[in-house]
Amino acid sequence: MSKREPEFLDPGFEPGEFDRMERELRTTLAQETRRIRPADRLDAILHEANQAGPLTATGGHGTRRWLAPVAAAAAVAAIIGGIWWTGQDDQPTVSPPAGTSTAVTTAPTTATPSTSPTETATDQPTSATSTAGATRSTLLxxxxxxxxxxxxxxxxxFREFVTREIPAGTDVKTKVKLALVEATHAERFSNTDGYLQPWSGQTIGAVDVTADEITIDLATAGNPAAAATAEVRRLAVQELVWTAQAAIQDGNVPVRITVQGAPARLFGTISTDQPFTRPPSSESWRDLAPIWVVSPTRDEVPPRSKPVVVKGQATVFEATLAWQLTRGGASVRSGSAMASVGAPERGDYSIDLGRLPAGEYTISVTEPSAKDGSVAAQATRSFTVK
Known part of the structure; x- marks a missing residue:
């Protein structure tokens, strides 16, 4: 029996033309799909969904509950596509070596170098942690x-990934506390990167995590002399917020801060009566440095047998970046790069340096000023090729 053409076709179609058009449409759809480069919008969607209330009876100017299923659909689509977006991609792209230490302290530790990482670090214990009392190295x-x-x-x-040895099965509250301890101890980065120490001498007390809120208790409200300006004080609070939210890997959960169990005024000026949170992705420029160098990581040692690819994030004018690679203070290579999107959005960039001889290098990524070409923002990262 011959194949019957659908009866609903327009009389102007020739026999078999419906099948031909279907094949062409499927081919075109596949081609266009491959060109799609999704932007990091999940954090903004989740933020809007979290802020949305119930739909009004009239469907008028009430808040939009439909954003929640949209956010869920976006998450499902991301998982199907092999991509999971967190607020600012707070998951490392490398795995530290597994450890055997059993002690957990509340003081910051020195990061353990990782020579040839290839897998994404997760919070799931590996086979190396199956022995009772053993630990694993985790990047916080x-x-x-x-x-x-x-x-x-x-x-x-600025975001750093700090290596800590934690026991297998460590709960999320402990992970948040360990990350906050690191955030309040910036000493080892201050000399090399100029990081401030607004929480110097601070002690992290009890930490609680629920589906709706993260609670952090501090020993003191902070020394105003350690945070000289209103903006630095605001950012000092936000560094705790971003760190806690990144540690739980569960979106933009509000962070409530107390001092010895009670509300207070941090640095003498910032009230803790209301919880804090990070801005949506479209306004991340309010908190985040315009340029990050994400890879190579601080403790990564790229092999000379493979090309070195510098990756990062940027919020810069017209997505335009300049870069320079130096060795021993002398310029080795330089050029320009483009972020995936321009300001005020935050985009990704990539710089292929090719294979490099063994040695110590520094990559500087710069935003040239649109006004006079001077440095509007810059991020550097030193690394060793072996």
Whole structure:
């Protein structure tokens, strides 16, 4: 029996043309799909969904509950596509070596170098932690207040991945506390990166995590002399907020801060009566430094047998970046790069340096001023090729 053409076709179609058009449409759809480069919008969607209330009976100017299923659909689509977006991609792209130490302290530790990481670190224990009392090395995302590299200077938040040895099965509250301890101890980065120490001498008390809120109890409200300006004080609070939210990897959960169990005024001026949170992704420039160098990581040692690819995030004018690679203070290579999107959005950039001889290098990524070409913002990262 011959294949029957659908009866609903327009009389102008020739026999078999419906099948041909279907094949062409499927081919075109597949081609266009491959060109799609999704932007990091999940954090903004989740933020809007979290802020939305119930739909009004009239469907008028009430808040939009429909954003919640949209956010869920976006999450499902991301998982199907093999991508999971957190607020600012607070998951490391490398795994530290597994450890055997059993002690958990409340003082910051020195990061353990990782020579050839290839897998994404997770909070799930590996086979190396199956023995009772053993630990695993975990990379904790930690935020610090630092200068962005302009002449003023201007301060914003930078993210570092700090290695800690934690016992297998450590709960999320302990992970948040460990990350906050690191955030309040910026000493080891201050000399090399100029990170401020607004929480110097601070002690992190009880930490609680629920689906709706993270609670952090501090020993003191902070020394105003350690945070000289209103903006630095604001960013000092935000570094705790971003660090706690990154540690739980569960979106923009509000953070409530207390001092010895009670509300207070941090640094003498910032009230803790209301919880704090990070801005949506479209306004992350309010808190985050314009340029980050994400890879190579601080403790990564790229092999000379493979090309070195510098990756990062940027919020810069017209998505335009300049870069320079130096070795021993002498310029080795330089060029320009483009972020995936321009300001005020935050985009990704990539710089392929090719294979490099063994040695110590520093990559500087800069936003040239649109006014006079001077440095509007800069981020650097030193690394060793072996």
């Amino acid at each position: 995302p930690v935020y610090y207040v630092g200068p962005i590299g302009d002449a003023k200077p201007t301060y914003k938040l």
